[in-house]
Amino acid sequence: MPVALEPVGKGNRAAVLALELLPEQQGFVASNAESLAEARQDDEAIARAVVAGGRVVGFLMYSAPEDDGEAIIYRFMIDRREQGRGLGRAAVAKVLGEIAKLGHIRRVLICYEPENEAARRLYAGFGFVEQGLDEDGEMIAVLELGG
Numbered sequence: 429m430p431v432a433l434e435p436v437g438k439g440n441r442a443a444v445l446a447l448e449l450l451p452e453q454q455g456f457v458a459s460n461a462e463s464l465a466e467a468r469q470d471d472e473a474i475a476r477a478v479v480a481g482g483r484v485v486g487f488l489m490y491s492a493p494e495d496d497g498e499a500i501i502y503r504f505m506i507d508r509r510e511q512g513r514g515l516g517r518a519a520v521a522k523v524l525g526e527i528a529k530l531g532h533i534r535r536v537l538i539c540y541e542p543e544n545e546a547a548r549r550l551y552a553g554f555g556f557v558e559q560g561l562d563e564d565g566e567m568i569a570v571l572e573l574g575g
C-alpha cells in the first residue's frame with residue numbers, strides 16, 4: 429500500500445497521539461506525545477505523520493540541519509494494528525526519499541534498542557550498517573547516500 433508523509437498539524441495531531449504500540453514495544457521509542465512536545469521546542473525536529481489509505485498509521489521524526497551533511501531519524505513507529513503489512517518499509521523508503529531530496533545530506537543515521545530485532549531487520553534491508561552502541565546503549569546504524 430502506498431504511504432505519504434505529512435507534516436503534523438491541527439488536522440492530524442489527534443490521530444498521531446492516538447497511535448499505539450504493542451506492550452512489549454513500549455521501551456523501544458518515546459511516546460508520540462513526548463516526541464511532539466520535544467518537536468515544539470526544537471526547530472530542527474521534523475515530525476511526520478505516516479498516512480496510508482487516508483488514515484494516519486504511523487509517526488516519525490528526524491533532523492537534517494542545513495549546515496550538516498548528516499540526517500538522523502530518531503523516532504519511528506507504526507500503529508500496533510497496522511504492523512506487519514509493509515507500511516513500515518514503505519515509510520522508511522519515503523523518508524529516505526524526502527531526506528535525499530533536500531540535497532545536502534550525505535549520510536543518514538538511525539538509532540534503535542539493540543534488542544529490537546524488527547528495527548534491525550527493517551533498516552538492514554535498506555543498507556543501514558550497524559556502527560555499535562552509543563553512550564546511551566542504543567545501536568547506531570548508518571546509510572551512506574549514493575550519488
Ligand SMILES: CC(C)(COP(=O)(O)OP(=O)(O)OC[C@H]1O[C@@H](n2cnc3c(N)ncnc32)[C@H](O)[C@@H]1OP(=O)(O)O)[C@@H](O)C(=O)NCCC(=O)NCCS
Pocket residue numbers: 449453456457502503504505506507510511512513514515516517518539540541544545546547549550553
Ligand atoms: C519497526 C516497525 C516500525 C516496523 O513496522 P511494520 O509496518 O510492522 O514493518 P513492515 O511490515 O514494513 O516490515 C518490514 C520489515 O521489518 C522487519 N520486521 C517487521 N516486524 C518484524 C517482527 N515482528 N520481527 C522481525 N522482523 C520484523 C522485517 O524485516 C520486515 O520485512 P519482511 O516482512 O520481509 O521480513 C514496527 O514494528 C514498530 O512500530 N515497532 C515499534 C517501534 C519501534 O521499534 N520503532 C523503531 C525504533 S525507533
